[in-house]
Amino acid sequence: MSQDHGEQVLSYPLSSDSALEPPADWARLRQGCPVARVKLPSGDEASLLTRYEDVKQVLSDPRFTRQLDADDAARLSDTESGGVFNSEMARTIPQGGDAHQQWRRMISKWFTAKRMAALRPGMEAMADQLIDAMIDAMVESGRPADLKAAVGFPLPVWVICDLLGVPDSDRDRFARWSDALLNLTRYTQAEVDAAQADFGAYMSAHIAAKRAEPGDDLLCELMAATGADGHRMSDKELVATGLALLIAGHETTANMIGKMAAMLLADRSRWEQLLADRSLVRSAVEEVLRLDANPGIGMPRYIGEDTEVAGVVLPRGTTVMCSMGSANRDEKAFDGAGEMSLGRTPNVHLAFGAGAHSCIGQALARTELQAVLDVLLRRLPTLELAVRVEDLRPLEGLVVGGLREVPVRW
Template structure:
């Protein structure tokens, strides 16, 4: 495999075969790495070197990624002794984290846990939340107006809105959002934090959530965690305190971090080419499909989804031995011309749009209905309230979030 634009991205694997350093950087914050197309065409299963120094196999074609994510042989057992560690710190990062120890990651146990939690994230329940989400967005925009422009849309709207929503669902105070943000970042660490800092932050996070779960057991409310303290699965069993703590942590991190980043990226993508924003102003009925297209078109989604195989498997005519860690790049798959006509064009009316931004199969994102509701609500309110919105810097001057599993923009400077 050859690379002509960034030779430093190549390392030599343990068997002498060349491997790419992963994640692969793009040339600009909103642009995909040139390597994606080359990998899909020439090397659909590529050896990569992770920030930990461990090796994995990267899958980039749409059909291959969808198949791996849906195939039960490709498991989430990233705590196996021979699974690749993801993060540069000793613990290996969120995918190798003990956070998952108290929640079954495979089989019927995982599906039972998922069914218990998923009741809170149905499309119908999320749709009912939309008026409240829109009202909160209005308040945050009012505050942004008071501060004047240029403003950072991520700090003013993208971050506080999803934090408020997930805190309401969990029954935790959103006034603690700065602590949640730091704890989340350390959990999602790739290269930003050292082991001691990660361990200290996660100990604080566990202590906080354990106290919160104890309070919910003593005095339940009408929030998700309170309900989970009394709900039972099909076998009549309740979640343990440890499972409740891990559930609370996982939902708090997933419920705000990815959506907060996606709000900023979505707006930046739409404003980077003014014709996109004008198209939405002219036809607001495109908001739903525009959100789906932003999810598909996102070239800065973060690490992707790792899987671990306990038996030999084959992907794209490549034999993968038992113990291989496979990284699925959903973002690269979402730019596959074999799956999407004009894949490198952002078509706001694209339908159908079977993108893989939320994964596929039994482990697809639990909170995707919530994410869609928030993104649609935010976009709708912004189009109505600030039709003159524009980027305050050139799109090529936007900067990526670095050193974390999630992808995002450090800030989204806007004016109106």
């Protein structure tokens, strides 16, 4: 069977009535239209997958590639370059096959659970400092604090800057550049190009300085590392890797810290449950990741040959959008899929993708989220949202989803 062309073409990303609630279309599509036609911000069409099994299948299938610069691939954004997925940075890092796996192996040694556990005391100390500053600011102003701006944003930037040996005094510049590269609608082509050029120039200068005076950080280790075939990363590859890790390493987690707090405080009994039993922090983080209704656009993939998914033939040249957020609420994969169960285990969600391209920094993200949640529970047990849940405002246009701010008091 081929795709139903009678199905209406939905605008993508799908919209929701509330920042913490899933788009109503997710459940409808999972039920009746597992391969749906959608129109991206660029105006190009793609196929959207919403069921757990289908999303997992495509993310794990090497025939579905990240070759989003193919002539017949859909452009994601309304800028010609197609945003971060289709940038020069994305093309410099090998996107598939053995070369990509070798790149991942060189990077992933730095992102093991063991290494992240060693970084955790530093993360907790940083969270404590940020909470001190947030408390002082609220006492001074008498107004609710923005947890995202005060804690959610600076903490992951500090951690990734530390890993890369980059001065975190430059983090405001990173924020501006990565926003331009991750936003599908807000910036012109000229602004995206300028951000990419400035970010690239900054990272090139940083790598040159590291070559002259090596330190104990990820980039210095990569300069010296050789792959299985004796390959060493070129400066161009090091720049692209540094940019990719800076963008991926802060924007997603910064948004997730804010969303995590909002989701747990949206129903105060969840917060009380965690206060009563701190051993739930680890599984609560996994459940928040699973239930995230605002994860961004999902994972784009390109197929270079006719392929069947969910009984539908996707013609070669199709760009597929994998909605991990919808897949994670699939009733066939999770009991009580729409409910938050803080002790849920096992929890085989797809928030970090699946297969050969699953998120390389997932141990880092998990450790940051657990560390922040632990410190918030210890320092601010009376924490609560300072606005109604329905008044939380989603970020618009970003590849990764988030909230504009998370107003809190205690």
